[in-house]
Amino acid sequence: MAGRVIVITSGKGGVGKTTTSANIGTALAKAGYKVVLIDTDLGLRNLDLLLGLENRIVYTIVDVIEERCKLRQALVKDKKNPNLSLLAAAQTRDKSAVNAEQLKEICDTLKEENDFVLIDCPAGIEQGFQNAVAGATEAIVVTTPEMSAIRDADRIIGLLEAKEEIKSYKLLLNRVRPSLIKSNDMMSVDDVVEILSCPLIGIIPEDTGIITSTNKGEPIVNDEDALAGKAYRNVAQRILGEEVPFLDLDEPKGFMAKIKNAFAKLKAKV
Amino acid sequence: MGLLSDIYNTVAKFFRPQEEQGDASKSVATNRLKLVLMQDRTNLTPKILEQMRGELIDLLSRYVELDKELLELNFEQEGNQVALMLSIPVIRAKDEEEIEAALKAEAEKLEQKAENMEEALPEGENSDICEEDSSDEQDMVCESSGSDNTAMSTPEGMTSNNNQEESQKEIQFEEQGS
Numbered sequence A: 001m002a003g004r005v006i007v008i009t010s011g012k013g014g015v016g017k018t019t020t021s022a023n024i025g026t027a028l029a030k031a032g033y034k035v036v037l038i039d040t041d042l043g044l045r046n047l048d049l050l051l052g053l054e055n056r057i058v059y060t061i062v063d064v065i066e067e068r069c070k071l072r073q074a075l076v077k078d079k080k081n082p083n084l085s086l087l088a089a090a091q092t093r094d095k096s097a098v099n100a101e102q103l104k105e106i107c108d109t110l111k112e113e114n115d116f117v118l119i120d121c122p123a124g125i126e127q128g129f130q131n132a133v134a135g136a137t138e139a140i141v142v143t144t145p146e147m148s149a150i151r152d153a154d155r156i157i158g159l160l161e162a163k164e165e166i167k168s169y170k171l172l173l174n175r176v177r178p179s180l181i182k183s184n185d186m187m188s189v190d191d192v193v194e195i196l197s198c199p200l201i202g203i204i205p206e207d208t209g210i211i212t213s214t215n216k217g218e219p220i221v222n223d224e225d226a227l228a229g230k231a232y233r234n235v236a237q238r239i240l241g242e243e244v245p246f247l248d249l250d251e252p253k254g255f256m257a258k259i260k261n262a263f264a265k266l267k268a269k270v
Numbered sequence B: 001m002g003l004l005s006d007i008y009n010t011v012a013k014f015f016r017p018q019e020e021q022g023d024a025s026k027s028v029a030t031n032r033l034k035l036v037l038m039q040d041r042t043n044l045t046p047k048i049l050e051q052m053r054g055e056l057i058d059l060l061s062r063y064v065e066l067d068k069e070l071l072e073l074n075f076e077q078e079g080n081q082v083a084l085m086l087s088i089p090v091i092r093a094k095d096e097e098e099i100e101a102a103l104k105a106e107a108e109k110l111e112q113k114a115e116n117m118e119e120a121l122p123e124g125e126n127s128d129i130c131e132e133d134s135s136d137e138q139d140m141v142c143e144s145s146g147s148d149n150t151a152m153s154t155p156e157g158m159t160s161n162n163n164q165e166e167s168q169k170e171i172q173f174e175e176q177g178s
């Protein structure tokens, strides 16, 4: 078997790469696929925290590369889902500890025994990015509807285009706030897609549940009720080739919207 | 009915104060972003822009006397289109004789260049015609920057041609597509 190797990247930091990696990985594993997540953010490892696996890390990717352990030994299985495992980043080593060839080799080995290898990429367009992309054939570019994030995403898309091995790349728009879009203070999904001219694979709303889920070390896809969880489950389905309509984030919620809505109904009746 | 919808409107307005004035923030962001991406994506590095500036100065100098120091070349958004704005303080227009002389000198220079090229490139390839992929058409608008530029105080003792009347002449040419 040769699984798919997908890099999750963005250019700008803090836009949701790690959150996206954890959630898509979990969703695919729950759907019955064998998934390995690789954290390539050396020195800034986080994926273990989001999955609640931080206490189980014994070996890291640097230990594998420097042959202090076997690749198999460094893979940490998820608590709930044996289909999901994590290859953690080293927290202490400097970034030059890993090169692109070594990462590609690891991906090539892992894809033999897994359906998906998902790579959580560090921010930036330098060596860390080059390493993370080396073994991948697909990419998900994460951005938020903010100028600086979109500009960096455009840079990344340019770099991905130039890479022969990357056969497809898709856009994931994170932290979308319908209320801001409505008041014309945030670029809409259409605006961003038009500007970047890149096919869309998901729209994730801003959701405070993501913070609490991080606190608990449990990806929000496990929460059946959360909107962001649903949005990530939809992304996983799209990765699997299903056609899932994008969520309508426009439903009025919250106190103000309810009052406005009530008035609108009243007006309609009168 | 009138009263109720009046109340509704007043209350609704209270709850969405941004909607009326808010268009700015998003469209400003979109426009600025389109511009900066255009610069990021093209090969119009500062160096190439500088070269373009130089060639435009050469071209325009055949017809008008320019204040080269104050010339500016920038991208700007005009509605849906990105425009290349060239702002040139014009000192004075040249008269016919001067223009003819300048054109003649230029033609001679070109001839010389062509001869040199032929020697260098025996096959006579047209290698320096470059094709821009112009999916969006772009304007080139070129105008003098008016008085505020040229009215800048010049250090004492410098001879300066700063004459308000003359400097406000405008050159404008527009070029659509290719």
Ligand SMILES: Nc1ncnc2c1ncn2[C@@H]1O[C@H](COP(=O)(O)OP(=O)(O)O)[C@@H](O)[C@H]1O
Pocket: A010, A012, A013, A014, A015, A016, A017, A018, A019, A020, A046, A174, A175, A176, A204, A205, A206, A207, A208, A210, A211, A214, A228
């Ligand atoms: N859709 C969202 N709603 C709310 N908070 C989010 C969302 N996506 C990400 N965050 C928060 O943003 C921060 C950065 O996310 P992270 O995934 O670590 O970004 P990156 O890996 O790109 O640096 C985290 O604190 C995370 O909880």
Ligand SMILES: [Mg+2]
Pocket: A017, A018, A019, A041, A046, A121, A122
């Ligand atoms: Mg991260």
